[in-house]
Amino acid sequence: MEEAHVAEILDGLRAFGANYTEFTTRFAGSLGLHSTDATALVEILYAEDKGAPLSPTRLSERLSLTTGATTNLLNRLERLGHIVRTREHTDRRVVTLRSSSQIEAPAREFFGPFYGNLQALVAQYPPEQVEQFENFLSHLRTSMTDLLADQS
Numbered sequence: 001m002e003e004a005h006v007a008e009i010l011d012g013l014r015a016f017g018a019n020y021t022e023f024t025t026r027f028a029g030s031l032g033l034h035s036t037d038a039t040a041l042v043e044i045l046y047a048e049d050k051g052a053p054l055s056p057t058r059l060s061e062r063l064s065l066t067t068g069a070t071t072n073l074l075n076r077l078e079r080l081g082h083i084v085r086t087r088e089h090t091d092r093r094v095v096t097l098r099s100s101s102q103i104e105a106p107a108r109e110f111f112g113p114f115y116g117n118l119q120a121l122v123a124q125y126p127p128e129q130v131e132q133f134e135n136f137l138s139h140l141r142t143s144m145t146d147l148l149a150d151q152s
Contacts, residue, residue: 013140027110031082031103039063040073041082044097045107053096056085 021035028038043062047054054062060070074097077083082103086096099107122130 023114027107030110031106033080036063036065037073037076040070041077041099041103041107042111044083045099045103047097048099053098056095056097059097 024038024042025035027042028035031038031041033041040059040063043059044054047058056070056074057067059074060067063070063073065073074083074085078085081100084098084100086098087094088096125133
């Protein structure tokens with residue numbers, strides 16, 4: 001029985017991942033961007049929303065890109081006016097990536113319906129069940145992070 005549950009969970013996660021990738025690809029298309037550029041932009045926006053803006057190095061790690069490729073990507077996004085690089089840290093060598101004011105509205109408009117649907121879905125479950133799901137996802141993320149680190 002447990003193996004069937006694992007297979008169902010894996011299938012659901014894979015399908016969600018594929019759908020989310022398609023969604024970000026459509027976001028890229030709406031902005032005339034390559035999908036990798038849009039994924040980077042989404043990562044920057046998401047990190048900002050969480051109150052933990054990214055550095056170029058951290059973005060590079062999240063996207064599995066080389067430093068040079070990330071620099072080229074950031075140059076493109078900056079030229080288009082989608083991001084700005086700031087030096088907010090006391091160590092002025094540290095660069096922080098921020099979304100520009102011109103991209104915030106289109107991003108919120110595009111992702112707003114998804115976020116609204118997610119809020120409505122979460123509201124259908126009791127808080128204890130949502131907390132269990134959050135814990136499961138946290139442990140799953142940690143497990144995958146550890147596995148990836150072991151393979152490095």
